[in-house]
Amino acid sequence: MKRKSLIAVLAAMIVMISATLSYAANDFTLVSSYPEDGQKDTSIENLGVKLNFNKALNSKEAKKSNAGKIIMKDDDGKNVPIKVLYSNSEEGLVLAIADIDVKEFKPKNNAEYSLIISADFTDNEGNTLGKETVISFKTYNQKVNNIVNMGMMIVLFGGITVLSIRQNKKKDEDILDTDSKESSFNPYREAKRTGRSVEEVIAEQEKKEAKLAKKKSKKAKEEESIADKKIEKCSEYLKNVYHVPAPAPISKEDRSIEALRAMRREEKASRHKKARNRTNRK
Numbered sequence: 001m002k003r004k005s006l007i008a009v010l011a012a013m014i015v016m017i018s019a020t021l022s023y024a025a026n027d028f029t030l031v032s033s034y035p036e037d038g039q040k041d042t043s044i045e046n047l048g049v050k051l052n053f054n055k056a057l058n059s060k061e062a063k064k065s066n067a068g069k070i071i072m073k074d075d076d077g078k079n080v081p082i083k084v085l086y087s088n089s090e091e092g093l094v095l096a097i098a099d100i101d102v103k104e105f106k107p108k109n110n111a112e113y114s115l116i117i118s119a120d121f122t123d124n125e126g127n128t129l130g131k132e133t134v135i136s137f138k139t140y141n142q143k144v145n146n147i148v149n150m151g152m153m154i155v156l157f158g159g160i161t162v163l164s165i166r167q168n169k170k171k172d173e174d175i176l177d178t179d180s181k182e183s184s185f186n187p188y189r190e191a192k193r194t195g196r197s198v199e200e201v202i203a204e205q206e207k208k209e210a211k212l213a214k215k216k217s218k219k220a221k222e223e224e225s226i227a228d229k230k231i232e233k234c235s236e237y238l239k240n241v242y243h244v245p246a247p248a249p250i251s252k253e254d255r256s257i258e259a260l261r262a263m264r265r266e267e268k269a270s271r272h273k274k275a276r277n278r279t280n281r282k
Contacts (some may be wrong), residue, residue: 011214021167027054027127028053028054028055028123028125028127028128028129029053029054029090029129029131030051030052030053030054030117030129030133031052031053031054033049033050033051033052033115034050034137035049035137036135036137037135037136037137038136038137039138040137040138040139040140041138041139041140042137042138042139042140043139043140044107044108044109044139044140044142045107046097047080047096047098047100047107047113047139048082048095048096048097048098049072049096049097049135049137050090050093050094050095051093051094051095051096051117052093053093053123054092055092055096055123055124055125055127056091056123056124057092057094057123057124058086058087058088058091058124059121059124059280061124062122062123062124063086065122066084066121066122069117069118069120069121070082070084070094070096070115070116070117070118070121071115071116072096072098072113072114072115072116073113073114073116074108074111074112074113074114075108075111075112080098080105080113080118081098081099081102081105082096082097082098082099083095083096083097083098083099083135084146085097090222096115097205107139108139109139109140109141109142109143110138110139110140110141110142110143110144111138111139112136112137112138112139113136113137113138113139114134114135114136115134115135115136115137116132116133116134117129117132117133117134117135118132119131119132165215168175178247185205187202187205190205195225214234240271
């Protein structure tokens with residue numbers, strides 16, 4: 001009796017161990033996905049899902065068996081055209097991406113999409129998932145993003161404008177402050193500070209003011225000269241360009257080399273005369 005009981009217990013243990021090993025060998029499952037189920041603000045440029053399974057499923061038989069077992073639907077329940085790509089370099093990697101080549105399909109902003117993997121989805125060894133898997137995700141709202149970006153640009157440019165106005169205002173204040181300091185010169189205070197006589201301080205200040213006025217006057221004249229300067233004759237500034245004071249003669253005698261030389265001498269004398277006149281005016 002004891003012997004029969006022992007045999008029954010051993011048989012039951014063998015069956016349980018075999019079932020456990022068989023289940024572990026066929027444990028085909030989805031490890032992770034990107035985006036994850038329930039994720040929001042996903043991109044519409046690369047609409048799709050990256051799937052990572054724990055077993056390889058890139059054989060020809062598996063690809064043929066899994067055809068049509070991954071689908072994507074939009075928030076209206078309509079099927080989205082997708083491409084299912086299997087990786088040959090990374091085991092268990094599958095990409096399910098929207099087929100943007102289909103003209104009728106256009107990804108939507110702020111919309112919910114669902115990727116559905118059939119329970120019959122199999123790996124290279126013929127193991128199935130055993131249950132349907134759904135991954136839902138939501139695309140970001142492009143209109144809101146555009147409004148936010150526009151607001152940030154307005155704030156940025158507004159800040160730059162305010163800083164520029166403040167800098168210009170500070171510059172004007174510094175100029176006024178400098179002019180105020182120059183105009184509020186106190187000879188008695190300066191004499192007390194330096195230990196010199198009031199007359200010496202005043203004389204030195206007058207020299208500084210005269211020198212500064214001379215510089216300002218010279219600068220103003222230079223700017224006025226540049227602004228009023230005009231080129232009256234190109235021959236005065238360009239090499240090998242000659243001014244003709246009168247119409248060229250028609251006869252051959254007047255067009256001789258001597259006649260041309262005489263015209264050039266006359267032109268040169270005219271330039272020297274104008275140069276002397278300008279020097280005398282200065």
